[in-house]
Amino acid sequence: QKEVEQNSGPLSVPEGAIASLNCTYSDRGSQSFFWYRQYSGKSPELIMFIYSNGDKEDGRFTAQLNKASQYVSLLIRDSQPSDSATYLCAVWDMRFGAGTRLTVKP
Amino acid sequence: EAGVAQSPRYKIIEKRQSVAFWCNPISGHATLYWYQQILGQGPKLLIQFQNNGVVDDSQLPKDRFSAERLKGVDSTLKIQPAKLEDSAVYLCASIQWHRTGNTGELFFGEGSRLTVL
Numbered sequence: 001q002k003e004v005e006q007n008s009g010p011l012s013v014p015e016g017a018i019a020s021l022n023c024t025y026s027d028r029g030s031q032s033f034f035w036y037r038q039y040s041g042k043s044p045e046l047i048m049f050i051y052s053n054g055d056k057e058d059g060r061f062t063a064q065l066n067k068a069s070q071y072v073s074l075l076i077r078d079s080q081p082s083d084s085a086t087y088l089c090a091v092w093d094m095r096f097g098a099g100t101r102l103t104v105k106p
Numbered sequence: 107e108a109g110v111a112q113s114p115r116y117k118i119i120e121k122r123q124s125v126a127f128w129c130n131p132i133s134g135h136a137t138l139y140w141y142q143q144i145l146g147q148g149p150k151l152l153i154q155f156q157n158n159g160v161v162d163d164s165q166l167p168k169d170r171f172s173a174e175r176l177k178g179v180d181s182t183l184k185i186q187p188a189k190l191e192d193s194a195v196y197l198c199a200s201i202q203w204h205r206t207g208n209t210g211e212l213f214f215g216e217g218s219r220l221t222v223l
Contacts, residue, residue: 006148032209043197043214044149049204088148092209093162094139094201096148 006097019076023089034090112215124186131200141197
């Protein structure tokens, strides 16, 4: 069974801090990785995707991929209360992890 | 552009009853997914269609769940008979493929919330 693992949290950070979300996967054949955000009572929406080892930045979000360690992370800089949500990691075949609930406190 | 449509939004049934959910993906999206999301958990992939063919249904409990996409457009997910543990949100998604064609972005419907009493 191919696994996508995330720390379920909850993760709490103060406003303006960096939030770090982590994900590991078991399928070494995975080539693409996704971070989705899900607000309470809403459906997931795509934040970022990453294919290549290293970092990919988009505004306040940075995705980091290490295929050798089978590890992908999402950093949120200057966290805002509006970032409070569950963050879901997904792999190439659209299987998701359990999600990490993030709370940003004003 | 219209998004992914799902109905009903809410359904309450008693255990052992049956229920059906409908999904109409974004126009032109050939690939369609059904997910089950239990409260506090991530979406669990139930079935993936490519046009009207099944690509992956390895996690679909086939003794009680069935899904079809007869004309390669809209899809129906059925549960019969329902159990208490089927209480969840059932999400339908279709995919916008990236230029590379290897993967893409999922667009989700609003979901159908099922409560089994």
